[in-house]
Amino acid sequence: MGKNAMHNISYGLYIVTSKTYKDNGCISNTAVQVTSNPNRVSITINKANLTHDMIMESGVLTVSILSEKATFGLFDRFGLKSGRDVDKFDGFTASRRAANGTLYITRGTNAYISGKVCQTIDLGTHTMFIFDVEESDVFNNDPSVTYAYYQANIKPKPKAVGETPTGQTIWRCTVCGYEYVGEELPDDFECPLCHHPKSDFVKVMK
Secondary structure, three states: OOHHHHHHOOOEOEEEEEEOOOEEEEEEOOOEEEEEOOEEEEEEEEOOOHHHHHHHHHOEEEEEEEEOOOOHHHHHHHHOOOOOOOOOOOOOOOEEEOOOOOEEEOOOEEEEEEEEEEEEEEOOOEEEEEEEEEEEEEOOOOOEOEHHHHHHHHOOOOOOOOOOOOOOOEEEEOOOOOEEEOOOOOOOOEOOOOOOEHHHEEEEEO
């Protein structure tokens, strides 16, 4: 099966937020309007994410639509760190609170959609949340960012090692593409770009 065909599906990018004992959010590419009357939107979240558990508990969420003016800092804060380890809103002021109590993002976004979950669908590793839209607004006319635009224009591009003159081993981060040269990765190694651990690196050549 040609798995690369999946790369040709166009995706937008969003920050999905919820609130229980604290505010939290994550990056998603799965927001879709499923009906217009009633106005309902679906979003699919990995069960490993803290945001998933918070939506399940609270039943409320907000989807902030990222624009082409979004910086990598937003993706780093909300997509490359875990809310189980850090407070993603610590020191972050570019947000406002929606009527349902969740925060929406006001920088690097062009709109937000907020609501209450009316149905969940178990998809194994993920849960699809379908929610009734209760509040929404448009901030500006900046184009919505696509995953392709993010890859080409926002995501940092570390210089790839590609090959080494002495045939050393190269380890590549599966999250951001950073390459490390060395026979073995230290057990406590952390990607200097996206901060993911050794387990997210693969050996690409020797």
